[in-house]
Amino acid sequence: xxxxxxxxxxxxxxxxxxFLAASMTLDIHNTDKLNTFRQELDxxxxxxxxxxxxxxxxxxxxxxxxxxxxxxxxxxxxxxxxGVEAMRGLVAxxxxxxPFADPFDLARRVDLRSMNKRLWENMIRAGxxxxxxxxxxxxxxxVDTLHGHGSAEAAERSSGQSSLFGGAGGGLETPALxxxxxxxxxxxxxxxxxxxxxxxxxxxxxxxxxxxxxAVPSGQLADRVKGGATQIKMAGVVMSKREMSTRxxxxxxxxxxxxxxxVFEVTLFSEVLAAARPLLDGGTPLLLTVDLQSNGDMMRLTxxxxxxxxxxxxxxxxxxxxxxxxxxxxKPLHALLEREGQGRGRVNLMVPLxxxxxxEIVLPRGYAIGAKTRAALRSTQGVVDVREV
Numbered sequence: 001x002x003x004x005x006x007x008x009x010x011x012x013x014x015x016x017x018x019f020l021a022a023s024m025t026l027d028i029h030n031t032d033k034l035n036t037f038r039q040e041l042d043x044x045x046x047x048x049x050x051x052x053x054x055x056x057x058x059x060x061x062x063x064x065x066x067x068x069x070x071x072x073x074x075x076x077x078x079x080x081x082x083g084v085e086a087m088r089g090l091v092a093x094x095x096x097x098x099p100f101a102d103p104f105d106l107a108r109r110v111d112l113r114s115m116n117k118r119l120w121e122n123m124i125r126a127g128x129x130x131x132x133x134x135x136x137x138x139x140x141x142x143v144d145t146l147h148g149h150g151s152a153e154a155a156e157r158s159s160g161q162s163s164l165f166g167g168a169g170g171g172l173e174t175p176a177l178x179x180x181x182x183x184x185x186x187x188x189x190x191x192x193x194x195x196x197x198x199x200x201x202x203x204x205x206x207x208x209x210x211x212x213x214x215a216v217p218s219g220q221l222a223d224r225v226k227g228g229a230t231q232i233k234m235a236g237v238v239m240s241k242r243e244m245s246t247r248x249x250x251x252x253x254x255x256x257x258x259x260x261x262x263v264f265e266v267t268l269f270s271e272v273l274a275a276a277r278p279l280l281d282g283g284t285p286l287l288l289t290v291d292l293q294s295n296g297d298m299m300r301l302t303x304x305x306x307x308x309x310x311x312x313x314x315x316x317x318x319x320x321x322x323x324x325x326x327x328x329x330x331k332p333l334h335a336l337l338e339r340e341g342q343g344r345g346r347v348n349l350m351v352p353l354x355x356x357x358x359x360e361i362v363l364p365r366g367y368a369i370g371a372k373t374r375a376a377l378r379s380t381q382g383v384v385d386v387r388e389v
Contacts, residue, residue, distance in 0.1 A: 017046055017062050017070040025059040028078045031197025038198065039262055047071035050201055051079060051128040053106060054099040058087035079126045080195055086114040102132050103139060104174045107150030117143055125195035135182040136191070142177050149175055185375045190283050198239075203260045204285050205309075207371045209388050210235040210259075213287055213312045219261035221301075225294045234266075234288050234301075235259055235309050238280050246270065255280060255303075257288075266290055266301040276306040285309040285371065310370035319346035319389040320369060322377060327351055329382025336376055343368030348389070 011019045020037060027033040041048050049055075049063060051074040058077040064070050076091075077084030093109045100106040120143045123129060124136055133139045139146075152172055183191065189204050210217075215235040216224055224232055236257030243253045250270035257264055266288060268276060279286060289305040322333065330349065337347065342365060349361040367373075377386050 016044055017072060020044075020046065021060040021062050021072045024072070024078075025075065028059060028075060028084065031080070034078060035198040035263070038200075041072065048200065049073045050130070051076055051123070051126050052131055053090065053123070053128050054094065054131055056087075056091075056128065058084045058091055074196075074200065076123070076128060078196075079122050079128065080197060081118050081122045083119075086119060089114055100132060102174075103129055103142075103146055103177075104149055106132070107146045108153045110150070112147060112150050112154065115147075117147060120147065122195040125191035127192060127201060133177070135177075135180075136188060137183045138177050138180050140191075141180055142175075145175050145177075184372070184379065186371065193283075199237075199258065203258070204237050204283070204371075205235055205260050207374055208235065208285060208309055208313055210309070212316045212388075213309070215259075215287060215309075217261040218259050218264040221264065221292075221299060225292055225299060229292055231289065231291050231304070234264070234290055235285060236264065236288065237283060237285050239263065241280055243273075253280075257286070264301060266303045268303045268306075272303055272306065276303075279306055279308065287312045310372070314343055314345065314368050314370050316344075319348070320374070320377070321348045321350060321387045321389050322383060323350045323385040323387070324352065325382050325384050329380055332380055333377065333383070336373070336380065337363075337367045340368045340370075340373050342366060345369035346389075 020041060024034055024037050027037070038048055047069075049071050053076070055063065056073050056076045058075060060075045060078070061073050062070055063073045075084075076082060076087040089111050090106075093106075093111075094100060097109055100109070121140060124140045124143070127136070129139055130136070149172065156172065182188070185202070185207060186204060189199055189202060192201060193199055213235070214233045216232045218234065218236070234257075236259045238255060239258050240256045241253055242255075243251055246252050246269075251273055252270060253268045253273050255266050255268060257266065285308070287307050287309045288303050290301045290303050293300040293302065324330070324333075330351070333349070344366045345368065346366055347363045347369075349363070351359045351361060353359050374386060377383060
């Protein structure tokens, strides 16, 4: 055992990227362990690149960038409901015929008998097709079309026939993808979480200024305890919940949440649990007031209050400066802000005048500014940037 421990430590110290890629492959179907490895990668400043049908292997692999920096590419086989064996066929088709040009090219070249509808949907939700089609909602809505087109092409090849409407390659005409808007950031991350098991490309809290409401990152808990803190605020998104009965017949719950710096568990007793239960199942970013108790290396977080983070941020008087590419965005911005209603958030517009000059327009009233509002503002045509003030 001592020799194995020595060899393991040696490889981790001298070849950390390859070692962690191999370790993640060993636990490829254990999302809890993969999330733990992701946190270790963050600590070591090693990038975990998203899944990509033109770059990923069935298992986790080492990828070297143009600057020589090594990173780990997420495994296609680690996406929920996908599996390593099905992805071996996809990668074999890619190696035989070169990178896939678009989603329909992939549908034509892979063996669709090993790629069912759920597999396609989870690969799209995980972002594996982003390099071919960045609008995940659009591609997700076209799964039946993709699968049907690939099946028709396979049937035509088998029969030796060609389509009257074929192009230069003699195949069927490529259908058009539906014209639908992409998911907003929160919905996109929700789908990604369900397909991967944790947040990979971003975190739902990234769009919040959690410091404005006094939230402490989970990575700073140990320092706060050492500093004598007994009660703090924390922000997070629920990852799992386990309820049980207490000795006196009440209910309590252990809730695991994540923030941008890690994962933490809080205990909710009956009164707080009863009031907070509706908030624990919807993937809503939350603000928690917790009591800290430390016993040696053990730390216990007991929740005293929970509320939606969006509401807490809106009450804090968050302000925004919105930079416009031109004046055409003013009207849709006005309609969006009016729909959100009155609040404490101040809004300034920066409108270009030409010759490098800008005009600042200070809106006369305050608005309710939440995460969905900020996401909608950023996606509005003509908006260049949105900054918190």
